[in-house]
Amino acid sequence: MTVEFTLARLLQPLTVETFLQKVWGITHYHVERDREDYFGSLFDPAAVEDVLEIVRPEPSTVTVVRENDRRSPDSYRFADGTIDLVRIRNDFADGHTIVINGVERHVPTVASLAHSLEVELNFETQVNAYITPPGSRGFLPHYDDHDVLVLQVQGSKTWHVHDDADVPPHKMRRREKVVVSDLPAPAVLRLNAGDALYLPRGRVHAATANAEPSIHLTVGIHAPTVLKLVTEALEALSYRDDRVLAQLPPRHVDDVGVRASLDDLLRDVARAIEDPAVMAEGFGALGDALVRRGRCRPVGQLVPNAVEAPRIDGRTRVVRYQPLYSRVLMMTDGVALQFAQSLVSADADHRAAMLFLSRSTEPFEVRDLPELSEAKQIELARTLVVDGFLVRL
CATH class of the missing domain: 3.90.930.40 (Outer Surface Protein A; domain 3)
Structure with a gap:
């Protein structure tokens, strides 16, 4: 029997509504299950082999990393541009994590899950697979600029999640690095096969595989920002309102008086953005991008x-x-x-x-x-x- 993976199934027994009202964007949440096979029909070791051996993804979509040691894609690329699996397997044996980005492009069950989440949440998603050898850590403490659902498929990992060290969005946008010595003591979580973990954007974390190889998926949930909405609204407005496309005058960077001459124009454009019809076009553009990501029958x-x-x-x-x-x-x-x-x-x-x-x-x-x-x-x-x-x- 084919199991359809949805947001509700990922979160069980936590309900979707409780998740959205009390967890989303607020705190991390560990869904514990005594079900090693829970994600077996979604993704498994055979799927890893299929993607690497049969699909043979572009080397640029595969990352080989161990803490600060990130292999260049050229190090596992043949002269014809294809991926060198022998080198990747050797690096894995040497303690490196293999990251396959965008597995929803290659595995139908993962593609179905990704789009199910897009329909449910109206956010674009990308799913990456992480294959980590025993006792190894792929990344030092870091954060993601988007929300993440971690699905532990095989093995287990110990996660260190720093509750009181969230990176604010403006610092994420500047790609500021995490200063490990400044981090507070973390919450320590053990994700076993079948478990899930939600991490809000900006939450600093790191994970280490335990005594056996680990496979987990990260579902990156990319919520558009207000900046994106306003940008889309202005873009839509530009197709009918010349004020948005007015050229800036000569010396606008250096001459304060020239800049001041733009005040009325900028206020007019700002008022235009307040028009509900203009914002509706912005939302419409976001909806158009989402609908084009849809997938019909094979x-x-x-x-x-x-x-x-x-x-x-x-x-x-x-x-x-x-x-x-x-x-x-x-x-x-x-x-x-x-x-x-x-x-x-x-x-x-x-x-x-x-x-x-x-x-x-x-x-x-x-x-x-x-x-x-x-x-x-x-x-x-x-x-x-x-x-x-x-x-x-």
Whole structure:
């Protein structure tokens, strides 16, 4: 039986709502389980071998590190640019941690988890795998500029988490280094296989493998900042408001009087940002980036989908493919359902049906699509089955 990994499954028995209200961005949290096989169907040693041996990722996506000793990618790159696995394995035997970045690009189960989190939280994610030899530590105490969920897949690690040493965002942006001698005493946690650990951004931490090799995944959760939102809003505004694209005058850096002449213009632009419609465009740009990261059914389903689509009628049961982030856009000439790399457009009378589809999570019959004639219901369902948005039951 295939297990679908979601945020709820990662956090059990902690509920998602409790996590978001009392843990997220506030404190670290250790989910302890007596289940060594809990993440076995998500990622395992065989998956590590598959990625390294079969996928053969670009050397730049693989890091080999032990504390301050970080190998250059050129040291494990053949002349043709491919990865030298013998050298990587030798470094691992010598105590180095192997880091495979972006494993969601190579392992379908991890890809499904990553996108499930993106749908749930509206944040982009990236999943890295860490393979550490016994008794070794890959990194000295450090912090991440994004929130992290650590999933211990195999073996165990001892984590040192410094509660009272969080690095503020402006220092993270400056990439300030951690002064180890200034750190307070840490909380010491042992993550066993099946455990999970949440770390808010800026929390200083380090981890050491115990008596056996360790494999863990870090799910990097990249929440956009207010800076990103305002930047996107200004970018959207620039397509219709020339004030945003006004050129700065000569000597604006050196002449205080010249700079002062821009005060009225800058105040006008700042007031424009306060317009809810402008901020809505900023949110829309963030949503567009998120929806384009979506993944539909595998390409191999295209032919079966095309065969099944003509057999659809009003009583056909379908379900929306999940996880998949989607949204409904109002267009000048109608409405559109946007998902993954697709945009399915229709007349304005399809609005209620499109909203129904975007929000649906349970199976339904084609005839349940609201405010459409039977012919239009069937036509829309056929299109979305072929495009992978709907799955025929």
